[in-house]
Amino acid sequence: MNDSTILETRELQKTFGGLVAVDSVSMKVQAHTLHTIIGPNGAGKTTFFNLLSGNIRPTGGKVLYKGEDITHMPAHRRAHAGIGRSFQITNVFPNLTVLENVRLAAQAVGHDNFKFWEHYRRFGEYEARAQAILSQVGLAAQAAMPARSLPHGGKRKLELGILLASDPALLLLDEPTAGMAREEIPMLMEVIRSVKETGRKTIILVEHKMDLVMNVSDRISVMHQGRLLAEGAPLEIAANPTVQKAYLGDLYGDLTEVK
Amino acid sequence: MEETLPISAQSAARRWLSAWWPYLLVLAFLVLFPLLAGVTIGDPTVAQEGTGSLGNLMLRAESGAAKFWQGMIIQILIFAIFAMSYDLLLGYSGILSFGHAMFFGTGGYAIAILIGRNFDWPFGLALAAVIVIALVQSLVFGVLSLRVKGVYLAMVTLAFAEMFYILAEAGDFRVYTGADDGLHGFPVPAYLSATDHRTRFYYLTLVFFVAVFLIIKRLVDSPTGKVMVASRENENRATMIGFNTFWYKLTAFVAAGVFAALAGALSALYKVSVTPSMLSLGRTIDALAMTIIGGLGTLVGPVLGATIIQLLGYWLERWFGPSWTLIYGIIFMLIVIFLPYGIVGTLRVRSFRLKEGWKQLQQTLAGK
Structure with a gap:
């Protein structure tokens, strides 16, 4: 054991x-x-x-x-x-969109973080992963919203989504x-x-x-x-x-x- | 199948054009400005026989009010480069530096000293050295000051900048820096003289401006830039999803430092003079004011802010004489109060709310 x-x-x-x-x-x-x-x-x-x-x-x-x-x-x-953690107090990026919150977490575990000469859209796999996770936690419809305008429950789901995205x-x-x-x-x-x-x-x-x-x-x-x-x-x-x-x-x- | 390809290429071009047309319009204006100015406000008496109509147009562009307004735009573009670099720090990465003038001034002094009589380096080499010096300087001071945050960082960067200000003013280095007089009349290459070839200098500045704009725009749209924004929004959270925010902030700090030094070097070349005031807190405040008036984190904002402040300064001084700064202060306060996100920022927030409201209206109508 x-x-x-x-x-x-x-x-x-x-x-x-x-x-x-x-x-x-x-x-x-x-x-x-x-x-x-x-x-x-x-x-x-x-x-x-x-x-x-x-x-x-x-x-x-x-x-x-x-x-x-x-x-x-x-x-x-x-x-x-x-090791990924979520917070008791909601701790998201309030002014970024729900999708960007999760996309960042997906990007964090990749190896493209310092490719500052390329547009971020070239790395579509992170966005695709983020979309999939948003569906999993039930936030797909709110993807384009700024995170601050989510209701409290939505922020808790987003918190979990961010965590899942970093796998x-x-x-x-x-x-x-x-x-x-x-x-x-x-x-x-x-x-x-x-x-x-x-x-x-x-x-x-x-x-x-x-x-x-x-x-x-x-x-x-x-x-x-x-x-x-x-x-x-x-x-x-x-x-x-x-x-x-x-x-x-x-x-x-x-x-x-x-x- | 064969026909779908051109159509999609066409739509891609259309999308590109619909996103970029305002930028292209401004660029077209800036490119054509010397000619337009030559035709409209240039001095017609400078025309010479045997130079052809285009040659005469060039002559007119270099004369009278046309020359003056090209100079005005050159200064606007130089300050725009400086303000954009500041926006990369404050607007995108959330780093409040009170010492940004340190890079602007060092860029100016470096080019002046290196092409001056003490070193007499060739111009190209001196310009390359300016970039290297700015790289090293921003790396060192970035590593030192990014250990702290917020107000403390502002104070630390202010202290560093004051250090350079005092060095520039000190009598001990008069041979190199000219002490509190600064350096004047250092040998700028004749082909780059802004007095003799105003239009040429204008296009040189424009090329630098466009290049810096595109580089910063690409940087903030890159994965790296997205992390800078994340660390501005919630640094603790950015760390928790696995970003070592220090390296991203240092990247922003170094890029901003190099671009600010370039702006300083251009300014030195244009004015053929550098003074300790280039390193003063006032210069940093200029960049701060331009960025805030235009809109933090918008990139277009600082350019607009630089334009407004430069033109406002010119006109207010003409209308009100020495007390113009009082009026300028009042206008600045009004902008901060009524346009809290700056001009571009507030416009974007408005249009976003309008779009959201329109969507909601459509949804409620569809719901019924």
Whole structure:
């Protein structure tokens, strides 16, 4: 099983001043699975994510990707290595068209970025890929719109589209449904499920709505106050009394004994 | 089958023409201007017998008001090159530099010093050296200043430019730079003299202008240019999809530096003088104002901005005397308030909204 580990953290730690946001988290993620990290607000999920994507540097511990130490690799190099992330706060190019947002991401993984003497239209494959992805996430009709005029749900879909266009082996999705209208959520979860079912990608999903991820996840890790509280198959996690307590807010203080 | 080919070629040509006709129109005007000016406002008394009608036309173009207005357009084109290079930085890549005059001035000083009595280099070699110097200078200062962003970058570039300003003014290098007097009357090759061959210099400037315009246009339409725009819009996101934005910004910085140096060299050759003011903050502000008035990130905007500021400066000074800058300031404020995206930018936003509105109207009508 060990060789199918795509991502591993060893006692990963991040402190902000006196606050320990991520407290020696060791986690293994198997390739081609959907691994969900849940936990109440402030559990350190997003910080943990930022450490994985390289947006921030850890104060201790290691991150290994395909067995290689990437702890000090900058974010753009990780993107090239196959780690792509989406953001909880919508983070698109607001004044560019929806199509251009996705096209740029497709271009980023190609080898034509410094061909400054050629018109970008000569590289039609990126635009074609972008169009295909827009259909996949249900934004084909909005392709020519500036991204800022998309409704919130549309921006979340665009966020996922940008990520898919860069064709990462490992997708880090930070609350992809955050702030979406309820009726739009199933559509997005369906896209995520379809990506997983291609069997070529590993997805790490952060979510705090537990019910949403129960039937798509292969494995669930629960974070609480910066630590890893529990890990297991969805049903195990649902039945775990410690997890239930954490979600109900009953749990305070020292966690070493339950861990 | 055989017939479809010419038709598609024809439609391609038509599409090309429909996209480019405004540019072609302006180019045609600029190409014909010396002749038109010669006929209309040239001095008819300069005509000589035995030179033929075309020869006489050339003579008239080099005389009186025709010569003056060619000079005006030469200066407009030089400033347009400078402003376009600034637009590549600020408008396309989102780099707010307060030190762009550093390249303009260095270009001017480099050509003046190299063809001057200290070095006496041949003109072609000196011009090539200007480009090399600008390349090295913009690489070094680009690497140094692009480590920071926003206001900090503005301050760092300002400091670098001031450094060059102080160097140019310093008495220690008077032999080379002429210190605070600058350099005047350095030996510009006779065949390029703007006094004796105004029309020739006019076409030289026009060729440089068109070349720089086309190069920048191609650059911003290339995959590289698209990343520059992406890093302007949301640099953090551009990094996250895998672009090392530093290299794209450096590309913009170097290209802008070289074009600004070219503009500076042309200006030095035209005026046959360089002064420390070429390196001053005021010169950078000129480029900034031209770009903002015309429209950031439009390329046509800075050209229009350079035209407006140059002509406005000329007329306002004639009408209002020394207090013309006050009127100029008021006009500038009005433009910024009422045309927040500049003239070209605001027009584009308007036409985009009109098209969108028209589409929506059609859709609602079709829906009913």
